[in-house]
Amino acid sequence: MKRRHFLQAAAGAAAFAVSHARAQSDWPSRNIRFVIPFPPGGGGDVVCRAAAEKTSEIVKQPVIVENRTGGNAVIAASVVAQAPPDGYTYLWEGNNHLTNKLLVKDLTIDYQKAFTPVMLTARFPQVIAVRQDFPAQTFDEFVKYAKANPGKVTCGTPPAGGAGHLALALLQRLGDFTVIHTPYKGGPDATRDLMGGQIDSVFLTTSTIRPAIQAGKARVIAVSSAQRVAMFPDAPAIAERYPGYDMDDWNGLFAPAGTPAVIIARTNAAVTQALKDPGLVEKLAPSGTVLSPTTSAEFAAWLSKQRETMEKTIRDANIVLTS
Numbered sequence: 001m002k003r004r005h006f007l008q009a010a011a012g013a014a015a016f017a018v019s020h021a022r023a024q025s026d027w028p029s030r031n032i033r034f035v036i037p038f039p040p041g042g043g044g045d046v047v048c049r050a051a052a053e054k055t056s057e058i059v060k061q062p063v064i065v066e067n068r069t070g071g072n073a074v075i076a077a078s079v080v081a082q083a084p085p086d087g088y089t090y091l092w093e094g095n096n097h098l099t100n101k102l103l104v105k106d107l108t109i110d111y112q113k114a115f116t117p118v119m120l121t122a123r124f125p126q127v128i129a130v131r132q133d134f135p136a137q138t139f140d141e142f143v144k145y146a147k148a149n150p151g152k153v154t155c156g157t158p159p160a161g162g163a164g165h166l167a168l169a170l171l172q173r174l175g176d177f178t179v180i181h182t183p184y185k186g187g188p189d190a191t192r193d194l195m196g197g198q199i200d201s202v203f204l205t206t207s208t209i210r211p212a213i214q215a216g217k218a219r220v221i222a223v224s225s226a227q228r229v230a231m232f233p234d235a236p237a238i239a240e241r242y243p244g245y246d247m248d249d250w251n252g253l254f255a256p257a258g259t260p261a262v263i264i265a266r267t268n269a270a271v272t273q274a275l276k277d278p279g280l281v282e283k284l285a286p287s288g289t290v291l292s293p294t295t296s297a298e299f300a301a302w303l304s305k306q307r308e309t310m311e312k313t314i315r316d317a318n319i320v321l322t323s
Helices: 002-025 043-059 071-081 096-103 139-148 163-175 187-196 206-214 261-275 278-287 296-317
Strands: 032-036 063-067 089-093 115-124 126-131 154-157 180-183 201-205 218-223 249-256
Touching: 032 043, 032 071, 043 063, 043 115, 043 249, 043 261, 043 278, 071 089, 071 096, 071 115, 071 249, 089 096, 089 115, 096 296, 115 261, 115 296, 126 139, 126 163, 126 187, 126 206, 139 163, 139 218, 154 163, 154 187, 163 180, 163 201, 163 249, 163 296, 187 201, 187 206, 187 218, 201 206, 206 218, 206 278, 249 261, 261 278, 261 296
Parallel strands: 032 063, 032 089, 154 180, 154 201
Antiparallel strands: 089 249, 115 249, 126 201, 126 218
8 A cells, every 4th residue: 555655656746747847848838927016108117018029029928017016116026926936927126126125114025035036137327417507517526515515415316215315325425425315206206306406416317317418407427337328428437436336226037936947047048138139229228228138147146246235225324214
């Protein structure tokens, strides 16, 4: 009897293994979901949809973008964390992946345990821009002016606890100066007030600041990337003054923990091919978006370093979300 039960169990395990292997070899055989926490029409949504469309052509299956906004991006993350780890549901996420641990009360997701990093997909360089008539003409002059006028210069970012806010907080610590932080629900609101003269400066992505620059209402004085960016070649990288500073906004792709490594690798290869498509690169270039596909290992290493920077910045600046 025992031997029969053993043989039945062994046969069942073998059948499961064969079925599991077949499922991996057949991937993908149906629709794939990219769940994103961003609203339709925003920068992250636009890039994700463009990449999904091209990826769909490559894998010969529909890649559907699903907007699940709210909860400081926790709703979207929860959907993916609870999905089967079979390569058909992914999280296209940004900075909240690293910061929610410290910013969201009663968080039920352990991001490091719940997800497997697939790849970095895009970087969104941020800029410091000032109103056209602001006294400081350059980045060095801005820092000098802020030091000479502590707590008098206003700077808008979208939103509280977002990439711009953290980039500004780190800059203030490195530069040893203080500005009045003005959080906005969205970048366009901050841009509007900068153009109207209600605030002195902003920390925004290159795409968001464009209307103010085109209208001659603002000047870009520095960029948050490790190097200068093509859209504003004359603006120095903050890292030129503060080595190691690298605070772009970004998007990356994550799978539920337990997703087979072979599927992670195939997903990475397909999305990388999509992001390197010349037509896609040309389409997104005017926004200043930098398509930045990486390997899974490179992304994991980058996340580890970035997480350390973000957590230290939040603690040092005592950043909290009030609602």
